[in-house]
Amino acid sequence: MNDCYNCSDQSLIEKAESEKIDLVWQRYEKMKPLCGFGEQGICCRICMKGPCRINPFGKKRSVGICGASADTIVARNLVRMIASGTSAHSLHGKEVAKTLMHVARGETAIYSVKDAIKLRNIAHKLNIETDGNDLIPLAGVVAANSLMDYSRMDEEEVCNWLKYTIPDARLKKLKSLGITTSNIDGSISDIMARTHVGTDADAVNILLAGLRCALADYSGMQVATNLSDVLFGTPQPVVSQASLGVLRKDAVNIAIHGHNPLLSEIIVDVAYKMQAEAVAAGATYGINIVGVCCTGNEVLLRHGIPLATNYLSQELAIITGALDAMIVDVQCIMPSLAKVSACYHTELITTMPDAKIAGVTHIELGSGDSLKKAELIIRKAIDAYKNRDDDRLSIPAEKNKVIAGFSAEAIIDLLGSINSEDPLSPLIENIVNGKIRGIVLFAGCNNVKVKQDHNFVAIAKKLMAQNILILATGCGAGAFAKNSLMNSEATENYAGNTLKEVLTFLGFEAGLNAPLPPVLHMGSCVDNVRSIDLAVAIANRLGVDLNQLPLVASAPELMSEKAIAIGSWVVTLGIPLHVGLTPPVTGSSLVTNVLTSELKNIVDGYFMVEEDPEEAADKIISIIEEKRLGLNLDSSLDSANNIEVLS
Amino acid sequence: MCIPKELKFLVVDASQCMGCRNCELACSSRKAAQYQAEGILGNIRIVPNIFVGQNGLTKTPAYCRHCSAAFCKDLCPAHAISQENGVIILDKDKCLGCGICEQVCPYGVITLGSFKIGDKTKTIAHKCDLCFDQQSVGKEPACYAACPTKALALV
Numbered sequence: 001m002n003d004c005y006n007c008s009d010q011s012l013i014e015k016a017e018s019e020k021i022d023l024v025w026q027r028y029e030k031m032k033p034l035c036g037f038g039e040q041g042i043c044c045r046i047c048m049k050g051p052c053r054i055n056p057f058g059k060k061r062s063v064g065i066c067g068a069s070a071d072t073i074v075a076r077n078l079v080r081m082i083a084s085g086t087s088a089h090s091l092h093g094k095e096v097a098k099t100l101m102h103v104a105r106g107e108t109a110i111y112s113v114k115d116a117i118k119l120r121n122i123a124h125k126l127n128i129e130t131d132g133n134d135l136i137p138l139a140g141v142v143a144a145n146s147l148m149d150y151s152r153m154d155e156e157e158v159c160n161w162l163k164y165t166i167p168d169a170r171l172k173k174l175k176s177l178g179i180t181t182s183n184i185d186g187s188i189s190d191i192m193a194r195t196h197v198g199t200d201a202d203a204v205n206i207l208l209a210g211l212r213c214a215l216a217d218y219s220g221m222q223v224a225t226n227l228s229d230v231l232f233g234t235p236q237p238v239v240s241q242a243s244l245g246v247l248r249k250d251a252v253n254i255a256i257h258g259h260n261p262l263l264s265e266i267i268v269d270v271a272y273k274m275q276a277e278a279v280a281a282g283a284t285y286g287i288n289i290v291g292v293c294c295t296g297n298e299v300l301l302r303h304g305i306p307l308a309t310n311y312l313s314q315e316l317a318i319i320t321g322a323l324d325a326m327i328v329d330v331q332c333i334m335p336s337l338a339k340v341s342a343c344y345h346t347e348l349i350t351t352m353p354d355a356k357i358a359g360v361t362h363i364e365l366g367s368g369d370s371l372k373k374a375e376l377i378i379r380k381a382i383d384a385y386k387n388r389d390d391d392r393l394s395i396p397a398e399k400n401k402v403i404a405g406f407s408a409e410a411i412i413d414l415l416g417s418i419n420s421e422d423p424l425s426p427l428i429e430n431i432v433n434g435k436i437r438g439i440v441l442f443a444g445c446n447n448v449k450v451k452q453d454h455n456f457v458a459i460a461k462k463l464m465a466q467n468i469l470i471l472a473t474g475c476g477a478g479a480f481a482k483n484s485l486m487n488s489e490a491t492e493n494y495a496g497n498t499l500k501e502v503l504t505f506l507g508f509e510a511g512l513n514a515p516l517p518p519v520l521h522m523g524s525c526v527d528n529v530r531s532i533d534l535a536v537a538i539a540n541r542l543g544v545d546l547n548q549l550p551l552v553a554s555a556p557e558l559m560s561e562k563a564i565a566i567g568s569w570v571v572t573l574g575i576p577l578h579v580g581l582t583p584p585v586t587g588s589s590l591v592t593n594v595l596t597s598e599l600k601n602i603v604d605g606y607f608m609v610e611e612d613p614e615e616a617a618d619k620i621i622s623i624i625e626e627k628r629l630g631l632n633l634d635s636s637l638d639s640a641n642n643i644e645v646l647s
Numbered sequence: 648m649c650i651p652k653e654l655k656f657l658v659v660d661a662s663q664c665m666g667c668r669n670c671e672l673a674c675s676s677r678k679a680a681q682y683q684a685e686g687i688l689g690n691i692r693i694v695p696n697i698f699v700g701q702n703g704l705t706k707t708p709a710y711c712r713h714c715s716a717a718f719c720k721d722l723c724p725a726h727a728i729s730q731e732n733g734v735i736i737l738d739k740d741k742c743l744g745c746g747i748c749e750q751v752c753p754y755g756v757i758t759l760g761s762f763k764i765g766d767k768t769k770t771i772a773h774k775c776d777l778c779f780d781q782q783s784v785g786k787e788p789a790c791y792a793a794c795p796t797k798a799l800a801l802v
Contacts, residue, residue, distance in 0.1 A: 032700070035666055035667045036706065037667055053667070053795055175781075515779045
């Protein structure tokens with residue numbers, strides 16, 4: 001069986017094998033057997049009396065040394081994953097908010113407010129008085145209101161980025177459950193405190209705190225995405241290319257990898273100015289910046305920079321022999337890159353004080369001399385280019401056209417070209433008349449346990465054939481971009497007839513002279529909130545809550561703690577979530593039951609685990625039809641007895 | 648060797664194996680203690696006599712079955728492997744380190760290990776002895792004692 005769905009990626013795995021370079025797939029095989037206690041979430045390392053593990057086959061219900069049951073242990077481990085994911089996203093958001101504050105105070109010459117309209121829209125959304133407020137002071141107020149979400153002491157309050165971004169009905173429900181958050185950082189420390197030995201042992205209470213922390217994750221992501229738009233511009237539709245074929249033989253190839261646009265934006269700006277140096281070094285094309293992972297998504301959406309690859313195949317960018325430098329910031333950077341890059345001429349450079357790799361060149365960006373340091377980084381790439389070994393060069397021919405840049409604003413603008421009075425109406429009318437059956441958001445990572453990108457592609461193709469519109473972010477978006485599902489040809493080839501009709505109409509109305517792609521690229525993983533903004537706009541327009549919309553989310557190849565955090569807030573906002581791998585909770589039937597079933601009675605959303613992509617697609621379609629029925633829209637489910645009549 | 652008659656043998660219920668590799672760790676720890684006593688700890692790679700493998704979702708340990716018709720015993724040119732009270736036992740002093748037993752073991756649980764004595768390198772085979780020294784004083788084999796689910800059982 002191939003390790004990657006994408007044939008170009010697969011060919012490079014074979015190259016690495018012939019060069020005896022271990023990649024993530026070999027390391028996974030060597031790691032087997034994976035410990036079942038960890039897999040089921042019943043290994044507890046929280047104190048030094050242990051570690052304890054619960055025997056899932058024991059006749060008597062076994063407990064840890066302190067008496068913690070499997071339910072307690074599983075719940076504690078899960079919410080700690082949520083807290084870690086929340087930390088990652090919300091720190092990213094905090095850095096962006098602090099940068100906006102520096103801009104407002106005139107403390108930085110590197111960054112500025114690039115999207116004034118977005119800033120004013122945010123101020124309006126956050127209920128901040130905008131009249132008479134000049135742009136820069138307004139930036140300061142918006143930054144302060146955002147940073148307040150990290151520091152508020154009054155626990156009765158609700159984070160600005162939560163209460164002003166979800167439907168009223170949802171906010172009321174979350175308040176009634178006591179799971180709104182007033183302080184993002186506070187919610188994370190609450191999790192760490194209550195999961196300390198001898199504190200919260202009630203699994204359900206722990207899980208509820210986990211949902212609150214997940215909402216903190218949501219709030220931090222809202223800060224990250226929205227304030228990044230202010231600083232760097234709100235994405236608009238842009239045409240580019242994806243897959244490892246975007247690397248060029250005649251260029252100094254630099255990959256930017258990670259998640260934080262604060263750094264990649266500097267590299268992009270500086271690289272444009274240093275083209276002549278690259279040409280002088282012999283690279284006739286100059287500098288070719290490519291993206292990897294979510295930094296790649298950020299710069300694809302804002303600059304049309306081609307996307308080389310997503311998470312799992314990050315090492316393969318180096319295996320092409322064409323990558324002269326890989327510049328990394330935070331999150332999802334495999335430490336293995338150090339060893340793989342050492343097998344080639346590739347310069348690997350870390351740039352963040354909290355994300356170093358031993359033995360790797362570290363050039364810190366983010367301070368006053370960032371521009372000079374960025375120049376130094378680019379110069380290192382140009383020097384590395386001179387050492388490139390053409391005999392080891394293997395750039396795949398495949399590169400696929402991508403239409404990306406579908407922020408919620410871009411989608412609403414696009415629809416506004418049809419009906420400027422009520423921009424959402426063309427989308428809503430087509431959902432009501434059934435030409436679009438519903439919307440599915442694909443998010444989340446890659447995981448070495450499934451053939452890379454296969455679950456994304458297999459499920460999405462089946463859904464679009466059933467006239468379901470697809471939104472994508474993060475490495476899911478990377479999967480669709482790489483595998484040619486984000487262009488007009490994909491609509492022609494795979495969309496169902498009525499979806500094709502709508503996408504063609506919209507594409508021509510928007511002046512693209514071609515159908516819109518069947519999968520709309522909404523950004524990096526932190527940008528999942530863009531899809532929520534769109535869903536909230538639709539829900540508010542219809543006067544319903546999010547759980548009533550024919551909307552399902554899917555993370556078919558999830559891997560990281562961030563994905564667990566996102567998944568948890570998705571269900572808390574009322575949206576059913578499909579996951580393609582079983583999270584580490586099966587050691588507790590109580591926790592498993594709460595997540596997959598009981599949650600539906602509490603917050604309307606729930607986790608649906610289905611590892612088979614074909615089955616998953618059927619189940620997602622069935623949920624969409626169930627939601628349509630709930631809204632009294634035509635549904636393939638028989639309203640009399642709720643029996644599925646679809647296929 | 649002096650193998651007691653009442654020695655217990657290992658069986659496994661694969662459905663209860665969690666793949667935690669505690670058995671491997673316990674076997675290795677016991678070996679480390681033995682090597683220390685022999686003065687060769689640090690001079691030889693520690694390889695356990697039990698290996699947990701995974702195929703799909705199934706995880707299970709491979710370990711010496713102490714075959715009644717044991718290829719390793721029958722084919723050992725040095726007659727270093729014998730059968731006593733049902734236990735297939737290796738006499739390290741007789742072992743030449745030729746590796747035939749490693750090659751013929753149908754379970755892949757005999758390994759070769761080398762260590763230095765002066766300027767010479769000695770290679771010998773390693774195989775499970777059911778921790779007979781432990782069992783003879785009423786203790787359990789290391790792997791069985793360490794198995795948290797008792798997927799390994801004694802018969």
